[in-house]
Amino acid sequence: MDDERRIDPQHKQTRAVLRLVGPVTLGVGLVFVAVGLVSFFGSFGSFEPPRYFWCAIVGLPMMGIGIGLCKLAYLAQISRYVMGEMAPVQKDTFNVVAHGVRPGVEALARAFRKGFTPTAGETDADQGSRCPQCDAPRDGSARFCGRCGAEFARKVVCASCGRGNPSDHHFCGQCGERLG
Numbered sequence: 001m002d003d004e005r006r007i008d009p010q011h012k013q014t015r016a017v018l019r020l021v022g023p024v025t026l027g028v029g030l031v032f033v034a035v036g037l038v039s040f041f042g043s044f045g046s047f048e049p050p051r052y053f054w055c056a057i058v059g060l061p062m063m064g065i066g067i068g069l070c071k072l073a074y075l076a077q078i079s080r081y082v083m084g085e086m087a088p089v090q091k092d093t094f095n096v097v098a099h100g101v102r103p104g105v106e107a108l109a110r111a112f113r114k115g116f117t118p119t120a121g122e123t124d125a126d127q128g129s130r131c132p133q134c135d136a137p138r139d140g141s142a143r144f145c146g147r148c149g150a151e152f153a154r155k156v157v158c159a160s161c162g163r164g165n166p167s168d169h170h171f172c173g174q175c176g177e178r179l180g
Contacts, residue, residue, distance in 0.1 A: 018073035026066025032059025103133065110135050156180055 036056025155164035
């Protein structure tokens with residue numbers, strides 16, 4: 001009902017006029033077209049020209065105008081119907097996309113919450129002490145997270161500087177020495 005109060009007061013009157021004039025114009029145009037076509041096809045058996053063919057020429061634009069007025073008169077109902085059909089599909093699409101990007105957004109949020117550099121007193125080894133998927137604390141030398149089951153990345157310790165590096169790295173990220 002709030003929408004009805006925000007609409008121009010003359011809107012209801014205009015809509016009522018369009019809902020009356022549109023179908024009437026369309027009907028009159030349809031009658032004119034029918035009379036013109038009957039006259040046209042009726043003249044095929046005789047040698048006389050069609051007397052009322054002009055009615056079809058007048059009726060076709062009237063039908064177009066009537067259809068346009070009907071479209072304006074019922075546009076709100078048509079739009080509501082279309083949106084009612086589309087909204088559930090759009091909601092489902094959004095939820096599927098949101099579910100797909102959720103891990104990335106959560107990882108980004110953890111990065112912002114945790115910070116991008118180690119805090120005072122935190123070492124590189126401390127940074128790997130939480131699950132990268134759910135941010136649960138890592139239990140010592142566990143290979144899998146106890147909360148979500150994600151596998152922890154294995155670390156290769158550099159013989160030169162002692163820094164832990166991911167197992168797929170060939171060189172140390174701290175000193176550049178060849179690993180393994």
